[in-house]
Amino acid sequence: MSTLHIFSKPLxxxxxxxxxxxxTAQDSVLLVSDACYNSRQFKQFSSALFLLKEDAEARDISLSHNESALDYRQFVELTLNAKNTITW
Incomplete structure (x- = not known):
């Protein structure tokens, strides 16, 4: 993985x-906080799109079959495996 982009606000x-x-196509996108509301719109930027499970649940967001939710442990692993991390 090249870069992990973390978004916390709506698109x-x-x-x-x-x-x-x-x-880029090699990058991953993680949605946290209110960014979870726009998961379908963020999909245009990366096929490796993740939502923070706790934030999606807190906002009563149901994930579609092609969306992946991560818990905090997986969030940390994703961050550690990224070459770079950008928080928007």
Whole structure:
């Protein structure tokens, strides 16, 4: 894995064109906090899309069959395995 991008705000908070140029196919995207509301929209940036399980549950977000939820232990593992981490 190249870079892990961690988003905490809804997609409307960010510039889509900028994100499309900065997130590569090898990168992973992790949604935490209110970013979980826009999981389907964030899917355009990476096929390796994850949601923090506790945050999705706290917001009563049901995951679709192609979405992956991570607990905190898996979140730490994902961070440690990334070459770089960017928190937006």
């Amino acid at each position: 409307s908070h960010y510039c889509n064109n900028m994100l499309a140029n900065l997130i």
